[in-house]
Amino acid sequence: MKTIILKKEDVYRGNLVLINKEHLVKMNEGETVAKLVAVSDKDRNHLINRDAAKALQHTLDEINAQEKIVPVSAFRSKQQQTHLYRNAVNDHGIDFTRKFVAKPDASEHQSGLAIDLGENKKKIDFICPDFPYHGVFNRFRAVAKKMGFIERYQEGKESITGISKEPWHFRYVGYPHSVIMVQKDFALEEYHDFIKNYTSADNSYRYECENKEIKLFFIKATAAVQTLCIGDDDQCEVSGNNHDGFIVTLHSCSA
Incomplete structure (x- = not known):
């Protein structure tokens, strides 16, 4: 034994780890940062947890979507999350912000385990990028669950998660937990x-x-x-x- x-x-x-408005980020930010890597060799601007980055690249490689699906937002420091929340309130109002932007320490992005992805096109909305339910995007969802990712905020779960539907937001939880969550909805x-x-x-x-x-x-x-x-x-x-x-x-x- x-x-x-x-x-x-x-x-x-x-x-x-469960991160929401009831369960705030408690881990030291420096410890989180130490485990971050670039999403890919081509994209050094977006950082996520090492295991999540590896799983993401395997998923994109398998469906040949490196040029079709791009990172929009990955790790954010508490300071960055604070600025994002304040700017969203100023630009879009409090009602919109409460639906789509978590308060500082209530955001999964501070864990390094979450990433927002979008369709690669000329104009991409930073808060609500397009990630439709068809074609290569649904192929991504099908493969990503086997690699440890879940679509974190789904329609019909708003009263549970406290966040509106976000087709673009994916959270790394690891396998087989991701598959079980999808199977059991x-x-x-x-x-x-x-x-x-x-x-x-x-x-x-x-x-x-x-x-x-x-x-x-x-x-x-x-x-x-x-x-x-x-x-x-x-x-x-x-x-x-x-x-x-x-x-x-x-x-x-x-x-």
């Missing part, structure tokens, strides 16, 4: 509630992938330091939920 150390401070770190908020029903490796949500089983479960943070014991050959990924615990992804070698 091997032991995984879970520190309460890590509740605010990881690919599955979950917003990230709903997925967090769902996974809390599973509280151990024995009582886990089990996802089958290429004849292998992935166990997913939640561990509540109850102490400054906790431990999780797994098999010697098992692989484990742990993400905080940005609130009260950890989501565990266990690639188990035993049934």
Whole structure:
């Protein structure tokens, strides 16, 4: 057996952190910046989390869309988010801004895990870029979910997410969480509630992938330091939920 150390401070770190007006960004900005890379060799202006960048490039390469789909907005510092929010209020009014722009520390863009994408054309709206539901754009959605991305703000989920439909906004959460969310039509908020029903490796949500089983479960943070014991050959990924615990992804070698 091997032991995984879970520190309460890590509740605010990881690919599955929930960021919204109730759950603000808590991770140190410098720590986030240290994990950022350029979206691509051609685009050094937009930065995102290293894992998200790799998944994005694989997706665009697979559908041959490097020249058709372009980054519009990626990582933003708290200062940049503050300026964006103020400018949106000044230019578009408070009602529009509340629908499409998060307040500072309530924006996923500050995590480095979110990116706004748009159709590559002469004029691109920075706040609401075009990303339609047809052709190469839907092919992107189909492949992106297998690479760990979700379309974060969907129609019909506004009362849950607090944000209007944004076809252009994609959030990296990692695989297989992205596929499960799409299959079950979950917003990230709903997925967090769902996974809390599973509280151990024995009582886990089990996802089958290429004849292998992935166990997913939640561990509540109850102490400054906790431990999780797994098999010697098992692989484990742990993400905080940005609130009260950890989501565990266990690639188990035993049934």
